[in-house]
Amino acid sequence: MGCGDEGSGALAAPEVDAVDSPTNADPLTLEGSALAGATVEVRGGADAVASAVVDDTGRFAVDVALRADARQTLLISQRAGGEESPATELDVVHDGTAPEAPEVDPPATPTRRDALMLAGAAEAGATIEVRGGADEVATGGVDAEGRFELAVRLRTELAMLTQNELEVVAVDAAGNASAAAMVTVVHNPNLPLEAPTLDETPAATRERTLTLRGDTEPGAEVLVDGGAEATEGRADETGRFLVEVTLRPNTAHTLRVIARHPETGVASPAAMRSVVHDDIAPEPPNVDPLASPTGAESALAAGASEPGAAIEVSGGEADALGTADEAGAFRVLVPLVADRVNTLAFVARDAAGNASEPTVVEVEQDGSLPTPVEVEPVPSPTATNPITLRGRTEADATLQVSGGATPVEVVADGEGRFTAEVTLEANARSELRVARVGSEVETVIVVVHDDLAPDAPVVDPVASPTGSRDVTLTGSAEPGARVNVSGGEAAAAGDVGESGRWVVPVRIAEDAETTLTLVASDRAGNASAPLELAIAHSSSVPAAPSVDDPAPAPTNVAAHVVSGSVAEARAGLSVEVRGGAETAMAEVSAETGAFSVDVALAANTENVLEVVVLEGALESAPAFVSIVHDDIAPDAPDAGAISVGSPGGLGCLLRGSVNVTGGAGAVEAQGRVRIENVTAETGRTASADGEGSFSGSVPACDGDLLSLTVMDAAGNASEATEIAVGD
Structure with a gap:
């Protein structure tokens, strides 16, 4: 029997019902159970004592004045027949201070969407209440950092503007409500659809299918151009969508994603997303010779690989990781297992996740040797x-x-x-x-x-005059160099790839002639002679189309896909591509402005493709795509122009590095030379310069058989030349 009923002995402390804390109530009404007819007394509030008599059912309610904006410990006891019970303790925080009015981030207005995400800042832990929209009240919480975001449905009317006067209030845990922040959002169903918002996607992938996810207007159709084929999907009732896009193999893509109203056919501007499909593994990294045996606890490995590739090293005391810089150079500190031969495997992994074959290097760690x-x-x-x-x-x-x-x-x-x-x-x-x-x-x-300074860069044809102020320059220069362009609205630069091709976007002056200066600088800091290029802009000239890849790598494939977009999508546009084996044409998507044209290439020559937009008899300024077709394999490396150095190391037990050097004309200029040690089943890659010279190394010992091949920029491989070490 509780609460001090007759026959229970000593008078027990009252039982107090739970109360909210913090609270803005003042007085605070405490309720609970005690001995019928007893007097409940409360101490610890603003008054010395607050009291009430327990009714016949054993229930009580007592109003307690609280000390404002303070924490208080209330002691609740009951008194009967001259006896006072022990006290029940209750901690209560009074908070009568309202939060500051919320700060609301400016919403998009006017909008054609019937809901929006309202975001802003308010007192941490408060609740946000929004009135004035389609719902009587929309609520959301404020996080520990004082930020909030909640969905608010808007009042709408068919084909009419509707002004939503939203009242945004913050209510703290004690129930205090802030002054209202007023936000006006106009719903306008006659506005065009907004471009879809796309989730993050990888910049490069080896998968042939890319999953595009994002948000748009609920129920809208979603169309995607720029992949291997056009594809579409539909947003759900929340506006989320998912579209599977098939990619063209080993190609850079510019995907254009639009939303279209299913009933009116009204389309949004395009959201753009660039992605490269790449399922070609990098060449094995070239690793500079490492001292062996060594007394060092770790080896600092340096070398060259595909620019931007991750360099993964296994076989030491622990795995090690490095990254090749924009020129392909890397350094990795590899911890070694003490007093044993460490068989280190170096693997290059590109941005798409493709892994090279390993380059294997043996390093003997000998703790008895000096550092x-x-x-x-x-x-x-x-x-x-x-x-x-x-x-x-x-x-x-x-x-x-x-x-x-x-x-x-x-x-x-x-x-x-x-x-x-x-x-x-x-x-x-x-x-x-x-x-x-x-x-x-x-x-x-x-x-x-x-x-030796590089030659001045060579520039592909450029339309002049042009209706576009944003011009993409392409051309060729020494591989690994950097092309710097001055004279435009801002300085610009681009790196020259292994194939010797470069791309630099520049912005020129409006309705004037701009003289650009181009200089190629190699990795050693040598600068070429300058090349000047004049380009005139005219607002009266129709803008040239934009092509996705104006400077593709050389290819041994007989056809090439030219893709891109026009500045303004509409019906009746087509694209014509001249300069290949024959003229090619394709329609422009009236909805996305995208186009894709299969172009047959003239064999074994440079194809300078001129891409124009046609609308009836009107023709735009051209955009240019320069691509070399080459399906002729290089000659086998010239053994007479190649020298093989003396092997170091401990003979065939622990092969040392052997230098393999080719003089001018040893291989095709700018080719990739693969040096395979057939006996040891290991190999390295070297790059030839513009004269066909190269220098590389490979672990070898006397009697090992080396096999050398060269691959040109188009992917054609030569026959092998075999050379024995020690001959």
Whole structure:
């Protein structure tokens, strides 16, 4: 029996019903159960004591004045027959201060959508109430950072403007309501559809199907152009949509996504999304020679790979990861397993997730050997000659540097620091080896010297005059160089790919002639002679179409797909492409403005394709696409122009690095040379320059059989040339 009923002995503390805390009530009414006829007393509030008599059913209600905006501990007891019970404790926070009015982010208005997401800032933990829309009240919470976002349905009328005066109020946990923030949103069903909002997608993928998700007007049709074929879907009742888009293999795509009203046919502007399909694995990374055996606990591996590729290294004490820079160079610090041969596998993984075959390098870690000489990284390639090597070793040690034009010997200072001036072989790859005199432990540094300026860039044809102020320049230059363009509204630049092609978008002056200056700078810092290009803009000239890829890589495929879009989609437009094996035409989508044209290419030559938009007898200014067709395999590498160095390492037990060098004309200019050690089942890749020279290395020992092939930019591979090491 509770609450001090007769026969229960001592008078028990009252039972108090739960109350809201914090609260803005004042007084606060406490209710509960106690002994019938007893007096309930409450202490700890604003008054010394608040009291009430318990009714015949054992229930009580007492009004307690609270101290304003404060936390209080209320002690609730009951008194009967001169006896007072123990107290029930109750913590209550009084909060009578209303929150500040919410700050509402400006909504899109007018809008044709019948609902919107209202966002803004308010007191953390408060509840947002919105009145004045289609619902009596829409509610949402404010997060711990003071931000809110909630869906609000709007009042609408068919074919008429409707003004929604929204009152946005913040209500805190105590029930205090802020002043209202007023927001006016006009619903206008006559507005065009807004462009769909697209979720994030990968910039590159190896999957042939891309899933596009996003938001648009509920029930709208969603049309997607720019893939292998046009496709469409429909938004659900919340406006969410999902469309599966088939991609053309190994091609850059510009996808155009529009929403269309299913009844009126009114279409939105296009949302654009760029994605590259790529299911071609990178070449195995080239890894510079590593000192072996070594007393170092880790190896700093350097080399070259596909620009932007992730370099994954396994086989050491722990996996290691690096990234190739925009020129393809990488450095990765690889921890080694102590006192054993570490078989390191280097894999390049591109942005689409394709992984190369591994390049395998063996490094023996021997803890009994002294620590190698530490050499600070040096720029490579470089136009500087001689270069300065700096680093640290044992105090007062004498160091030898070999592998340059002449050997160098220096002495470290009392703190072990050293500086060595090393003359490199001019315009060649130098494999510098740094060691203490009398020590077999080497540090290997690979440096390429290059003080030859690249040729000025070659520019593909450009329409002039043109109706477009945004002009895409394309052309060719030394692979790996950077083309800088000045003279436009802002400086612009682009990198030259392995195929020697480049693309640079520039903006020119309106209704005037702009003289652009183009300079190619190689990775060593050498700059070409400038090339000047004059382009006139005229507002009276119809704008040229926009093409997705104005400078595609050379191809050995007989046809090429030219895709793009026009500035303003409408019925009756077509695209004509001239300059291939024959003229090709296709219709322009009246809804998205997209086009896609299959163009037969003239064989084994550069095709400069002129792309124009036709509307009846009217013809736009041209856009240009320059693509080389080449299905002729290169000649096999010339063994007479190729030299193979002497192997290092520990013979065939632990193969050392062997330099393989081709002189001018050894292979096709700008080709990719694959050097395979057939005996050891390992290989490396090297790039040929404009004269067909190349320099690479591969682990080998005397008697190993090397197989050399060259692949041109179009993907044609030569027959193999075999050379035995030690011949």
